[in-house]
Amino acid sequence: MSPGFPYERNPYGTAQVVSVVRELMRTDGLDVPLAAIARSCGTSRNFLYANWKSASALHLRALKAELAHAFDATHRTRPSDGTVPGITDHLTQVVRSIRRHPTTAAVARSSPKAFATAHTATEGLLVRLALERISDLLHPLVPNGGIWGDPALNAGTWKILWIARPAALCPEAVGDQRREDTLDGAFAALMSDVLAPWLSQPDRG
Numbered sequence: 199m200s201p202g203f204p205y206e207r208n209p210y211g212t213a214q215v216v217s218v219v220r221e222l223m224r225t226d227g228l229d230v231p232l233a234a235i236a237r238s239c240g241t242s243r244n245f246l247y248a249n250w251k252s253a254s255a256l257h258l259r260a261l262k263a264e265l266a267h268a269f270d271a272t273h274r275t276r277p278s279d280g281t282v283p284g285i286t287d288h289l290t291q292v293v294r295s296i297r298r299h300p301t302t303a304a305v306a307r308s309s310p311k312a313f314a315t316a317h318t319a320t321e322g323l324l325v326r327l328a329l330e331r332i333s334d335l336l337h338p339l340v341p342n343g344g345i346w347g348d349p350a351l352n353a354g355t356w357k358i359l360w361i362a363r364p365a366a367l368c369p370e371a372v373g374d375q376r377r378e379d380t381l382d383g384a385f386a387a388l389m390s391d392v393l394a395p396w397l398s399q400p401d402r403g
C-alpha cells in the first residue's frame with residue numbers, strides 16, 4: 199500500500215491492520231472474514247481488498263507475526279546461550295508457546311484441513327520464517343561459517359522443523375500437564391539426537 203505515514207501513526211497501515219487480524223484470529227482462526235476485519239479497523243472491505251486482496255492474505259500476515267512473536271518473546275525470557283542444551287531449551291519453550299497460543303487452537307477448530315496440512319508443509323511463508331529462525335539459533339554451533347559452513351548442520355534445520363511441528367501443533371494437549379510434559383520431553387530428546395554431533399565440539403568448523 200502507498201500511504202506515506204509510518205505504520206505506528208497510520209490507523210490503516212499494515213502493522214495496525216495485522217494487529218487487528220491477530221486479535222480476531224485468536225477467537226475465530228481462519229474463519230475471520232474481510233468484513234469483520236474492516237469493521238474492527240473502522241474502514242471498508244474495498245479498502246482492505248485494494249491493499250491486501252483477501253482475508254487469506256491478512257490471515258497469513260497475522261500468522262507470520264504470531265510466529266515471529268513466539269521466537270522474539272522466548273528470546274527475551276529464555277535466550278539461547280548458543281550451546282546444544284541452550285538451543286534445545288529455547289526451542290522447547292518456543293514450541294510450548296505456539297501450542298498454548300489461542301490462535302493455534304482457533305485455527306485447528308476453524309480449519310482442520312488447513313491445520314493438518316501445516317504439519318507437513320514444505321514451502322510457504324511460515325515454513326521459511328521458521329527455518330530462518332531455527333538457522334539463526336544454530337549458527338553459534340559452527341563459529342566459522344555457521345550452518346553454511348556445515349552441510350550436516352544446515353540439514354538439521356529441516357529435521358528440527360519436522361520434529362517441532364507435532365509438539366507445537368497440538369493444542370488439544372493444553373491443560374493436560376502430563377501430556378504437555380510428554381510432548382516437550384519427546385521434542386527435547388529428538389533435538390538432542392539431531393544436535394548430538396555438535397554437543398561436544400563447540401569449536402567445530
